Amino acid sequence: MADFGTSLDRRRFLKLCAAASAVTALPLATRPAQAKASAVYWLTWENLAKAEYLAPYLAAGGVPITKGFIGSDDEQFAKLRAGGGSEWDLITPGIDKAELYIASNLLQPLDLSKIPNAAHLYAPFKTSPLGKKDGKTYNIPFYWGINPIVYRADLMDKEPDWSTLFEGEKYKGRLAMRDYALEGIVISALYVGIPRDKLFKMGAKELAECKKALLAQKKLLRTYWNSIGDLTNLFASGEVVCAFSWVPPYYDLKARGLNMGMAKPKQGVIGWCDSLAIPAQSKPEGVEAAHALINYLLGPEYGKLLAVGGPYAQSTDIARSSLTDEQQERIFVKDLGVMDSFVWKENPANYGDWVRLWNEVKAS
C-alpha cells in the first residue's frame, strides 16, 4: 500500500490530482527522468501575473507557474502564519512587512548567485536594510511605485497638496482617503510637519498630533476607500474629486476621457515596494524553480512588459534603457533623483497603537 506520509497538505493533494489526471489522459506517456519541479507555486497580486507578462519565461522553457492571488498583504501574512507556507514556492510581501515574516521564521534565505539580475537593483534597494538579517537576504525588492494624490482636474481649480485633504471648506464632502492606518497616519504626519526620519518612529505625543489632524480631516471626507476599483468608480461618478490614491485611476480614467490630475506634494510622497521571497517550507525543487522565476521577474523582458502594461517599475534598471522617455516618466524612473524624495514605507514597531488610533478616528 502506498505511503502518503503523515499529512496530506493542499499542495500534495493538488499534485496527486494533477498526476492522476495526467496518468488518465496520457497512459502511454513517459515521465522525465530528472528531478525537476512540475510547477512553481506563486502567491502574488493578480496584476503582476498576467499571461502576457509571463509568456517569454514559459516560451524559454521555464517551469510552469501555478498562481494564487492575494487581496492584501495582511491576508498573505495570515495565510503563511496559519501554516500555508508549504503550499507556495514564491510569495510577494510588501518589503516594509519583511521583518514580520523573517521574525516569524516564515522565509528561507535567497541564494543571490542564482539571481544574476539582482546585480542591477536600483541603488536605494541595493543598500536598503529591509528584507535582510544576519548578512542574509530573505526578501528581494521586486517592483515599486508611489501613492500620490489623484484628482479630477476638471473639477478643481489648482493642484492639490496634502493640506487640501485636511483643511478648507471648498471640497468638503468630495474628498477620500484610503482605509489603511499606516498610510493615513503617515500622511497626517507629513501634513503636521513631523520630520521624515521620525515618521515611522512616532511616540504618543506625535501620534496625538496626527489624531487631531485626522479627526478634523474626517469631517471633510466623503468616504474611506477600500479598493482601487472602488476609488476609480468614485472618481468616475463624481462622488470624489480628490483623494490619496494609487496611480491606476489616473491612467484608467484619462484613457476614458476624463481630465485627471496627479499631484506629488512637496511635503513628501509615500513610496512602496513589494518584494519576492521563498517560504521556509518550500521543497528543494520548488526553491530552485522559484530562484529561476525571480531572476526572470527582475529581468529585461518582464520589466518592459510591466512598465508598459502596469505601468509599474521593477526594482532593477535592466529594462530602463529599452523604454521611451514617456514610458520612463510614467513609472518615475526618468529622473532617478526623484526616488530620494519618496518616503519609503516601513513597519512601525508600535503599529498596534497606530491601528487603534485609526479605529478611534473612524469611530469618532
Add this chain to the structure above:
Amino acid sequence: MASLEDTRRKEFAVLATPAVLFVGAFCIAPLALLFLYSFYRVDFVAMVPDLNLRNYATVVTSETYRTLIGKAMLHGALVAGFTAVLAYPLAFFIAMRVKVYKAALLTALLIPLYTGDLVRIFAWRVVLGAEGILNTFLLWIGATEQPIMALLFSTGASLLVLTYNYLPFMVLAIWIALELLDRSLLEAAADLGAGRFRTFRHVVLPLTLPGVLVGALMVFALVIGDYLTPQLIGGSSGVTVISAIHDLFGAAFDWPLGGAIAWVLMAVLVTLIAALATLALRSRLGRALLRTR
C-alpha cells in the same frame, strides 16, 4: 432484554453524536481557542501566554470599542424593526391573498439574495449617488437645487441598504408563521362578531409574533455581522465593531485584543437576547403562548 426506553436512548445518542461532534469541532473549539487567546498578549509577532485580563480592561475602558458595540446593537435593533414593519404586510399578502403565484412571489423575493452583496451595494450607489438616479430625478422635478449628498455615504443610507438586504429573511420568517396559522380561528373570530382589525389585533398578530421574533433575531445578528455594507455605503462613519476586529486580527496582528472584543460583543449579544426572551416569555402574551403548547 433492553427496554423500549433504553433503545430510544441509544438511538438518540447515535443520531445526536455527529451533530454534537460537528458543533464541537467547528463552532465551540475555534471560539474556545479565541477565548484563550483573548488572555494572551502580543510581543511583535509572537503571542505570549501571559494570562491576564488586560485586553478585557482595554475593551471596557475604551470609549471607541464601547461606542462601536453600542452602535452595532442600535443598528441591529433599528434594522430588525424596519424590516418587521415592511415585511409583515408583504408576508401577509403572500400568505393570505395570493393563491396561484405564491411560489413565484417568494422566488422573486429571494432573487436579490442570489446576486451577492457587492452587486446590491453598487446598485444602490447608482440609485443614491450625487449623480445617481434619485438625485437626478429630484433635480429634474425641482425639489432641490443641489444634489443631496447625504443620500449616499451616510448612516441613513447604510440603514436603508441593510434593511433592503435583510428584508427577505424577515418576510420568510413571518410568512411561515402566517401559513401555519389555523384558519379555523379566523372563522371562529368572524362567527363571534370580530371585525377584520379586531381579528388581526387579537388573533393573527399574537399568533404570528413568534415568527416576527425569529425574523428579528436573524436580522439583528446578520446586521451586526455585516461590515461590508456600512463600509461601502456608510461613508466616513461606516466603521463597525466587526471591521475594528478585522483590523486588529489583520493589520495590527493583535489577535488577543481582537478576541477580547469579539467575546465581549458575543456576551453582550447573548445577554441582550436572553433578557428579551425572558421578558417576552413573562409577558401575558408569552404565558398565553406557552399555555397553548
